[in-house]
Each structure stands twice: as C-alpha cells, then as structure tokens.
Amino acid sequence: MKKIYNPKKDTWSKLLERPTQTVADIEETVLSVFNEIKTEGDFAVKRYTKKFDKVTLKNILVSQNEIEEASKLISEELKKAIRIAKSNIEKFHAAQKTDKIFVETTNGVSCWQEKRPIQKVGLYIPGGTAPLFSTILMLAVPANLAGCKEIVLCSPPNKEGNIDPAILYTANLCGVTRICKVGGIQAIAAMTFGTESIPQVYKIFGPGNQFVTVAKQLATKFGVAIDMPAGPSELLVVADDTANAAFVASDLLSQAEHGKDSQVILVSTSKELIDTVEKEVEKQLLALPRKEIATAAIANSKLIYVENDQEALEIINEYGPEHFIVCVANEDFYVENIANAGSVFIGNYTPESAGDYASGTNHTLPTNGYAKQYSGVNLDSFMKSMTFQKISEKGIQNIGNAIELMAAAEGLQAHKNAVTLRLESLK
Amino acid sequence: MKKIYNPKKDTWSKLLERPTQTVADIEETVLSVFNEIKTEGDFAVKRYTKKFDKVTLKNILVSQNEIEEASKLISEELKKAIRIAKSNIEKFHAAQKTDKIFVETTNGVSCWQEKRPIQKVGLYIPGGTAPLFSTILMLAVPANLAGCKEIVLCSPPNKEGNIDPAILYTANLCGVTRICKVGGIQAIAAMTFGTESIPQVYKIFGPGNQFVTVAKQLATKFGVAIDMPAGPSELLVVADDTANAAFVASDLLSQAEHGKDSQVILVSTSKELIDTVEKEVEKQLLALPRKEIATAAIANSKLIYVENDQEALEIINEYGPEHFIVCVANEDFYVENIANAGSVFIGNYTPESAGDYASGTNHTLPTNGYAKQYSGVNLDSFMKSMTFQKISEKGIQNIGNAIELMAAAEGLQAHKNAVTLRLESLK
Structure with a gap:
C-alpha cells in the first residue's frame, strides 16, 4: 500500500484516481451480439451460450423440478442464514x-x-x-415489495x-x-429485446464483468433503463486511534x-494507526x-495521513466512496457532514x-465516484413517481390568468388557448 | 389525423410507434466539441459560440448589472404570474x-x-x-429545496x-x-468538464434540440448523470361523451x-366524440x-376508437404517454389503473x-415510452439516497453467524473473516 502524508489539494484528483478499465474495444462484439439476438431470438441465445459458456442448452428456462432439486442441495443452516438476511432486507426496504x-x-x-411499480424488471x-446469491436478495426483495409484476432473472449456466x-x-x-440460464452479453440483449423464452424488461439491475457492463450501457440506447453505471468495488475507511x-x-x-x-483507502489523523493497519493487512x-x-x-490502494478531521472530510467527499467506514471518536462529525458516499458503516x-449480506441495507451501490449523484439501489429503484392533478372550475379561474400570461410570453399560443x-x- | 377503429393487439406496437429521430450522424460533431472544450476550456466555448450562435462573447458569465436591467424589461403582470407559478411549484415539491x-x-x-443533495447541478x-423560462421554475425551484450548493444555468445568447x-x-x-451565456453542445461539454468560467457539475437537467440530447448522452460517458433521456413531447387523451x-x-x-x-393521440369509446374533436382541431x-x-x-397523430375502457387502458399502458388527460365519466378506473404515464390530468x-406552467407539478417528464421506467423530475431528482448502519456488540453477535455462512458459501473468505x-x- 502506498503511504501519503498531508497531500496538497492540487494533488487530490491524481491521488484519488480509480484504476481504469478500457472498454472501447469490446463495444463492437457487444453490438453484434445485440443485433443477432434481436433478429434471431432464442436461437442466437443458445448459439452464444455455446460459444461463450461452452455448453449446449436444451432449455433456457429453469424448470420447477430443477428448483426443487436445488433446494435439497442447500444445507439447513445456510437456508436459515439466507432467511435471516431476507427478513432484515425486507424490513429495511418495506x-x-x-x-x-x-x-x-x-x-x-x-x-x-x-409511486407505481415498474411492471417488468430484469436481474x-x-x-x-x-x-x-446475496445479490438476488438485494434485488428481488425490493422488486417484490415494489409490486413489479414480472421479475426475470438471468444467470450463466x-x-x-x-x-x-x-x-x-x-x-x-x-x-x-422466471429464471433463465443465460449469462453475459446475450442475457442483457435478450432482456432488452425479448426472445421466445426471455421476456423483454423495462429496467435491468445487477453487477457483471466488463462485457455485461458495456452491454447494459448499450441496452440504454434501446429504451431500457439500468440501475446505475458499474465499476470495480471500493472502500474508504476513516479511522483514528480509537479504531481496532x-x-x-x-x-x-x-x-x-x-x-x-x-480499491481500498485508509484516511487517518494517526500515523501510528496507519503503520499498525499496514502490518495487520500484510499478516491477514x-x-x-x-x-x-x-x-x-x-x-x-492508499494509506493517507491528514492533519485534521476537516481535511479528511474534504478528501472523502472529493472521492465519494461506495462504502465508507467511520471508526473515530467523533463519528458524528463524519456522519453529519458526509455529502458523497454510497453506504456508511x-x-x-x-x-x-x-451490509453485503444481512444487516438489511442494500449492497448494490454507486462506485467510481457516482455516489456524488446516484443513489444505491432502494425501493424507489423499482418504482417511478407519477404526478396527478385535478383542477376545478374555481381552480382554473384562480390560476388561469397566470398560465395565459406565461404561455403568451413563451410564444405558445395554443397553450394559452387551452x-x-x-x-x-365559465363566464 | 388518422382514425383507427378497434385496432387488433398485434398491430399496437406499429400503431403506437413514435416519430423517430436519427442521431448517429451528429455524434462525431458532438465528440469533437467535447474534446476541444475539455482541453481548451473557455477559449473553445467562445469559438463554438461564434461558430454556432454567430456572436462574439466578451463575457461568458451574466453580470449582476445585466440581471437588474432584465428585471426592468419584464411587465409587472408577468412577474406576478411567475411568482404565482413559483409558489405552487414550491408547495408541491417541498x-x-x-x-x-x-x-x-x-x-x-x-x-x-x-437523502442528501447533489452538490453541483447544471440546468x-x-x-x-x-x-x-418556465423550465427554470421546474428545475431551479426543486434544486434549491433539495439544498444543491451550486446551481449553474446555461442558455444560448x-x-x-x-x-x-x-x-x-x-x-x-x-x-x-451562476448564469452562463452558452448554448448547445458547448454548454453541455463545459458543464461536463468545467472551464475557467463554467463549473463542472454532477448532474445535468433540461430539454434541448437533438444536438443537446446527444451531448447529454455523451456526458454520461464522462461520469455526469442526466435527468432522463429526451424525446419529442407527446399527449394522450382518453375521452368519452362527457368530455368537451x-x-x-x-x-x-x-x-x-x-x-x-x-405526437398527440385521442383514445375514445365514442365515435361521435372522435368526429367532433377532429372537426374542432381543424377549426382551432x-x-x-x-x-x-x-x-x-x-x-x-391518431384518433383511436376502442370498444371499452379495459381495452383503452391496455393500449394506454402499452404507449406510456408523457402527458395523459382523462376526460371520462368513470375517471377513477383510469386514475387507479394507469401504470405508465408521466403526469395525469x-x-x-x-x-x-x-401543469406546464402553474399548477405546481413538474413539466419535465419522460417521453418516448420512458414513463414505463423513469420518474418525471421531482425533488428526489436533485438528491441521492444514502444508507447508514451502526451495529452494536450485541448486534454483530446476533447476525454475525448468518454473514459468516453466506460469505463462505459465496467463496469470499475475507468477508467472513471481518x-x-x-x-x-467478544468471546
């Protein structure tokens, strides 16, 4: 880990740079898979599953029988753990x-x-x-609470x-x-256009490798929404001498x-803690x-020493971490003033x-600094807000003149005329 | 207007197609403007303002003096109308x-x-x-209520x-x-990268022509969020014989x-109403x-006759109109069951x-069928939701084992180890 002491403000943007990915060269592959799935449906889904996953699919859909058999293969204690997690996630999202x-x-x-549910979602x-499987809890539980009618899941065989x-x-x-044995680009393409077996959806959620990420971006060009732009996972910890x-x-x-x-980053006002954590990381x-x-x-990753809490806070808000752990004596200062973070521990x-598994919060969170403008997945991610208005005769008399004046000033005569x-x- | 009687379900998708735009050929222009503004800042902003808007800018920023002079040019009655609208929009968004x-x-x-405010937004x-100017009310009022610190506005001179x-x-x-005299692609590029005069923002809102639309899409590749994908405005009215x-x-x-x-569409269970509306449209x-x-x-645009309300509802939900007017005897049926619409009148x-001006609802709404998965602009559009958690010694003892089991089953030993x-x- 690199240690940095008292970084100057003009070095922050370089210091806080994320490890980058290049995706330009795979866009062409993704586009050609999309085109073929759009025109050939299931046939192309199976062809690409053979090509990329090296398996010949008989059925794209998982059968009831397969689900029942799967249940027998899971230990009772793991089932119980999953149910505890599900219960907490349900409580928090409800x-x-x-x-x-x-x-x-x-x-x-x-x-x-x-707010009304998005009718069809893809996970x-x-x-x-x-x-x-923990990501299913994070996506299917709120989708269900929201009232989404079709919840389609794709996962590679x-x-x-x-x-x-x-x-x-x-x-x-x-x-x-509906559970579909389809992964990668072909899964995203199938949920974008719909095939004989896989329904078209209005919004696609969930993580994936760079092919899936680029495919989700492309899906937005075809009228599908996505949960958020994806990037590698990251954590920033602020800690002082009270931390373990x-x-x-x-x-x-x-x-x-x-x-x-x-990427992981430790920000601290204690040089001693930085050194101890470094040794512990090496050991563990x-x-x-x-x-x-x-x-x-x-x-x-980086260990960053700063002089005081104010400086630490500014650097953290500049970074906008996906996960932010606060282990300091005056935790309230950070909790109250953090402006950009996905989830705070x-x-x-x-x-x-x-938070990844069982406390109840969602683990699908904005990476790559997107905490500055994106929410993590939550109940509202599966709904859209709609507005309604009803104006009485009295009501239109009260605001009608204001509308007429503004419409005329904008040069929109038909708006005024209505x-x-x-x-x-009413005269 | 085209009249269609009892359209069969398999013709709906063709019938409800939006007039399309082609944008592929302007992407290159947009990308080159972005590149130049990224490297040259204000200098390139001024160059493109001269090229596209045919004006040589002395100052990019609007001065306090210009604002005061502008106020003198507005009639008192228009100012009053704007204040009435602002008050209603504030009440509804607050x-x-x-x-x-x-x-x-x-x-x-x-x-x-x-929920915490997005710190920097661009309109x-x-x-x-x-x-x-009505769009400023729709964007700046909720941005202010949300607590956004920087609210930058760009508009062409x-x-x-x-x-x-x-x-x-x-x-x-x-x-x-901050008000900037910059329009078009160069405005979106400037708010994406920041220049000497124009601050970089985290999210860009507002309508525009196809160049602005493509520029906003491109901005998302550089880490900026946008309000929603844009398309031409549209209205669907459902009306029966009780309608005027x-x-x-x-x-x-x-x-x-x-x-x-x-695009405008009338759906009705009354052939008489369809004929009368057609004549009224021609007259007005x-x-x-x-x-x-x-x-x-x-x-x-289309006048569509259907046999009954259920059929009408299905066709309307399939279309997902930006604006949806309900003028029927049993309005509750539509209000309760509409699944996909931006705003309902x-x-x-x-x-x-x-709703465009003064009732209080927002007029920045999803077009092009995006009402199926996107909200119109609302207070939350200027905020992001963050989660927090604090677990006590007792708490980790209560859920620790479930986390260990799930992390191990996912093959993530370090997650378990934490x-x-x-x-x-605690033993």
Missing part, C-alpha cells in the same frame, strides 16, 4: 415505502404524487468463481448446463417469476478480495484463499460485510 | 421531502436511509424561438450576446448561482405546437400562429398547460 403526497397548491388545484446475477443451487433456492424464495487496527485491516481486505481492480493477507486477487488490489462492530377556452366557458 | 427512515432490523443492528435552458430577460429574471428569482370536444381539441393542439415531431388550428408546426404534428377543467475477528474479540 420502511422505504412512501405515501401518496397530496397538496392543494391553490384553492381548487389539487396535485398529488404517487442479472453473475456466475463464475462465486455464486452471488455452468459446463453441465446448470445454475448454482444457492442461486435457484434464493431466486425461488424471493419470488422471481485488526478490524480495519480485515475490512480493507474484504473489499480487496473482490477483484484485482478493487497471507491466510486468504483469494490472496492473489487481494494482493493485486492492495497494490492499488459506523463504529468498530460494523464491518462492511454486514386555458382561454375554459375560462370563456 | 411536500415531497422525505424524513430519515430508521429501522432496527435486528436487536443491535440499526439501519437508516437519508440547460434552450433559447431559440421561445424563451422557456442571441445575436447581440444577450439572454432573454424573462430567463434572467426567473433564474435570479429561483436562486441560480373543444377543450380536448385545444389540449391536443397545445401539445402539437411544440414541434413537428410532437387555423387561428394558431404556430399553425405550420402544429399541422405537421397533427399529421403524425383529470377532468374537463384540467388542461395540460396548467466478522469472525469481531466475534472472537
């Missing part, structure tokens, strides 16, 4: 439901706002080295043409309406094991099965992995 | 403020959600044929290098922090005058100053232009 907002802005002019769950049983068990538990260095090191490493391009790293990945990520007993006709009829 | 949501999901596990206001006084008056009234045909015609025309590519059209534009838009005395270390310390 509390996010907002009531109808009703305002009579002027006598006779009633306006209200209501992408990566396969590969780790079966990320393994060489035997199966999906990991933990994924099937969790998807079924959380009310996914071993805990801090374990949090840094839990983020570092995600991928070689993950040796014991990790994903040591190689974590070592590469740690090489990208407070105190020595709040590891970032609690009001004038109504006002005339 | 009511959208959500409280902190706090849940103790498990004993000792406290989770909460808070784009077109110049051209109509000075759209006229040939004399000035911005329309109604725009300057409204921007100043609504607390815009002249009012319906005036609403259809008020949308049609926006642009030649605007003759009196409009923007007759040429409205005639072209009306040519794109109910009854004979609720013209769409009320919990194990803490549990061990």
Whole structure:
C-alpha cells in the first residue's frame, strides 16, 4: 500500500484516481451480439451460450423440478442464514415505502404524487468463481415489495448446463417469476429485446464483468433503463486511534478480495494507526484463499495521513466512496457532514460485510465516484413517481390568468388557448 | 389525423410507434466539441459560440448589472404570474421531502436511509424561438429545496450576446448561482468538464434540440448523470361523451405546437366524440400562429376508437404517454389503473398547460415510452439516497453467524473473516 502524508489539494484528483478499465474495444462484439439476438431470438441465445459458456442448452428456462432439486442441495443452516438476511432486507426496504403526497397548491388545484411499480424488471446475477446469491436478495426483495409484476432473472449456466443451487433456492424464495440460464452479453440483449423464452424488461439491475457492463450501457440506447453505471468495488475507511487496527485491516481486505481492480483507502489523523493497519493487512493477507486477487488490489490502494478531521472530510467527499467506514471518536462529525458516499458503516462492530449480506441495507451501490449523484439501489429503484392533478372550475379561474400570461410570453399560443377556452366557458 | 377503429393487439406496437429521430450522424460533431472544450476550456466555448450562435462573447458569465436591467424589461403582470407559478411549484415539491427512515432490523443492528443533495447541478435552458423560462421554475425551484450548493444555468445568447430577460429574471428569482451565456453542445461539454468560467457539475437537467440530447448522452460517458433521456413531447387523451370536444381539441393542439415531431393521440369509446374533436382541431388550428408546426404534428397523430375502457387502458399502458388527460365519466378506473404515464390530468377543467406552467407539478417528464421506467423530475431528482448502519456488540453477535455462512458459501473468505475477528474479540 502506498503511504501519503498531508497531500496538497492540487494533488487530490491524481491521488484519488480509480484504476481504469478500457472498454472501447469490446463495444463492437457487444453490438453484434445485440443485433443477432434481436433478429434471431432464442436461437442466437443458445448459439452464444455455446460459444461463450461452452455448453449446449436444451432449455433456457429453469424448470420447477430443477428448483426443487436445488433446494435439497442447500444445507439447513445456510437456508436459515439466507432467511435471516431476507427478513432484515425486507424490513429495511418495506420502511422505504412512501405515501401518496397530496397538496392543494391553490384553492381548487389539487396535485398529488404517487409511486407505481415498474411492471417488468430484469436481474442479472453473475456466475463464475462465486455464486452471488446475496445479490438476488438485494434485488428481488425490493422488486417484490415494489409490486413489479414480472421479475426475470438471468444467470450463466455452468459446463453441465446448470445454475448454482444457492442461486435457484434464493431466486425461488424471493419470488422471481422466471429464471433463465443465460449469462453475459446475450442475457442483457435478450432482456432488452425479448426472445421466445426471455421476456423483454423495462429496467435491468445487477453487477457483471466488463462485457455485461458495456452491454447494459448499450441496452440504454434501446429504451431500457439500468440501475446505475458499474465499476470495480471500493472502500474508504476513516479511522483514528480509537479504531481496532485488526478490524480495519480485515475490512480493507474484504473489499480487496473482490477483484484485482478493487480499491481500498485508509484516511487517518494517526500515523501510528496507519503503520499498525499496514502490518495487520500484510499478516491477514497471507491466510486468504483469494490472496492473489487481494494482493493485486492492495497494490492499488492508499494509506493517507491528514492533519485534521476537516481535511479528511474534504478528501472523502472529493472521492465519494461506495462504502465508507467511520471508526473515530467523533463519528458524528463524519456522519453529519458526509455529502458523497454510497453506504456508511459506523463504529468498530460494523464491518462492511454486514451490509453485503444481512444487516438489511442494500449492497448494490454507486462506485467510481457516482455516489456524488446516484443513489444505491432502494425501493424507489423499482418504482417511478407519477404526478396527478385535478383542477376545478374555481381552480382554473384562480390560476388561469397566470398560465395565459406565461404561455403568451413563451410564444405558445395554443397553450394559452387551452386555458382561454375554459375560462370563456365559465363566464 | 388518422382514425383507427378497434385496432387488433398485434398491430399496437406499429400503431403506437413514435416519430423517430436519427442521431448517429451528429455524434462525431458532438465528440469533437467535447474534446476541444475539455482541453481548451473557455477559449473553445467562445469559438463554438461564434461558430454556432454567430456572436462574439466578451463575457461568458451574466453580470449582476445585466440581471437588474432584465428585471426592468419584464411587465409587472408577468412577474406576478411567475411568482404565482413559483409558489405552487414550491408547495408541491417541498411536500415531497422525505424524513430519515430508521429501522432496527435486528436487536443491535440499526439501519437508516437519508437523502442528501447533489452538490453541483447544471440546468440547460434552450433559447431559440421561445424563451422557456418556465423550465427554470421546474428545475431551479426543486434544486434549491433539495439544498444543491451550486446551481449553474446555461442558455444560448442571441445575436447581440444577450439572454432573454424573462430567463434572467426567473433564474435570479429561483436562486441560480451562476448564469452562463452558452448554448448547445458547448454548454453541455463545459458543464461536463468545467472551464475557467463554467463549473463542472454532477448532474445535468433540461430539454434541448437533438444536438443537446446527444451531448447529454455523451456526458454520461464522462461520469455526469442526466435527468432522463429526451424525446419529442407527446399527449394522450382518453375521452368519452362527457368530455368537451373543444377543450380536448385545444389540449391536443397545445401539445402539437411544440414541434413537428410532437405526437398527440385521442383514445375514445365514442365515435361521435372522435368526429367532433377532429372537426374542432381543424377549426382551432387555423387561428394558431404556430399553425405550420402544429399541422405537421397533427399529421403524425391518431384518433383511436376502442370498444371499452379495459381495452383503452391496455393500449394506454402499452404507449406510456408523457402527458395523459382523462376526460371520462368513470375517471377513477383510469386514475387507479394507469401504470405508465408521466403526469395525469383529470377532468374537463384540467388542461395540460396548467401543469406546464402553474399548477405546481413538474413539466419535465419522460417521453418516448420512458414513463414505463423513469420518474418525471421531482425533488428526489436533485438528491441521492444514502444508507447508514451502526451495529452494536450485541448486534454483530446476533447476525454475525448468518454473514459468516453466506460469505463462505459465496467463496469470499475475507468477508467472513471481518466478522469472525469481531466475534472472537467478544468471546
């Protein structure tokens, strides 16, 4: 890890740069898969599954029988853990439901706002080295609470043409309406256009490799929304001498094991803590099965010493971390003043992995500095807000003249006329 | 207008197609402007303002003196109208403020959600044929209520290098922090990268021509968020024999005058009403100053007869109109069951232009079917939701084991370890 002491403000943007990915060269591949799936449907889905996943699919859809078999392969204790997590995630997301907002802005002019579910959503769950069933909890639970009618899940099959049983068990538990054995670009393309087996959706959620990321970007050109732009996972910890260095090191490493391009940063007003954490990271790293990945990520990472909390806060707001852990004596200062962060973890007993799995908050969060303008996934991500208005005869008489004047000043005579006709009829 | 009777379901997607725009050929122009503004800043902004707007800018920023002079050029009655509109928009958007949501999901596990303002936002206001000062009300009022610190407004200068006084008056009234005389691609590029005069922002709002639309799309590749994808304005009216045909015609025309590519649709269970509205449209059209534009838009537009309300509702939900007017006896059926619409206008005395200017709802709404998955602009558009969690010693003991089991099942040992270390310390 690189140590930086008292960085000057004009060096911050360089210092806080994320490890970058280049994607330009894969855009062409993604576009050609999209074109073929648009015209050939399931046929092209199967062709690309054979090409990319090396498996010949008989059926794209997972059967009820496969779901039942999967359930038998999961230990009772893991099922119980998943149910505990689900219950907490449900409680936290259900509390996010907002009531109808009703305002009579002027006598006779009633306006209200209501949130209604996005009817069809698609969830992408990566396969590969780790079966990320926890992400299903984070996406399908709020989709269900929101009232989405179709919840389609795509996940790549393994060489035997199966999906990991933990994924099937969790998807079924959380009310996914259709599970498809399709991964990568072809999954995103299929949910964008719809095929014989895979329904078209209005919004696609979920993480993925760079092919999936580019495919999700392309999907937006075809009228589909996506949860947020994706980037490698990241964590920033602010800690002082009240922090437990071993805990801090374990949090840094839990983020570092995600991928070689993950980034972890420690900001501290204590040089001693920085040194102790550095030693702890080296020690704990040796014991990790994903040591190689974590070592590469740690090489990208930084230990930054600053003189005081104000300086620390500014640098953190400039970075806008996806995950932000606060382990300091005056935690309120950071909690109150943090302007840009995806999710904030407070105190020595709040590891970032609690939010990844089971505390109740969502783990689909803005990376790459997007915490400056994007929300993490929440109940509203599965809804859209609509407005309604009803104006009485009295109401149009009260605001009609203002509308006429403004429409005329904007040169929009027909807008004015729609009001004038109504006002005339009431004379 | 084309009349269609009882369209079969398999013809809907063709029937409901929007007039399309091609943008591929302007992407290159947009990219080159972006590159030059990124490297040359204000210098390139001025060069492109000279090239595209035919004016040599002395100062990019509007001075306090210009704002004061502008105010003198606005009539008192227009100022009063703008203040009435502002007051209604403020009331409706202030009511959208959500409280902190706090849940103790498990004993000792406290989770909460808070919305915090996006620190820097950019508003784009077109110049051209109509000075759209009403859009400033729709964007700057909620930006201010949200607590955004920097509110930057860009609008193209006229040939004399000035911005329309109604725009300057409204921007100043609504607390815009910086007004820049820059339009088109160069304005979006400047707010994306920042220049000497124009601050970089995190999210860009506002309408524009196809160059602005493509520039906003490109901005998203450089880490800036945008309000929503843009398309031509549109209106769908559902009406029966209880509707006033002249009012319906005036609403259809008020949308049609926006642009030649605007689209208006009437869905009705009454053939008589369809015929009467058609005649009214022809009659009212003759009196409009923007007759040429409205005639072209009306040519794109449709009068659709269906047998019953259920069929009407399905076709409307399939279309997902930006503006949806309901003038029928059983209005509750449509209000309760509409799944996809930007804003809904109910009854004979609720013209769409009320929502455009002064009722209090926002007029920046999803077009092109995006009402299926996007919200119109609202208070939350200027904020992002962040989550927080604080877990006590007791709390981690309650959920720690579930996290360990799930992390191990996902093959993420360091995630597990962050919990194990803490549990061990409490033994």
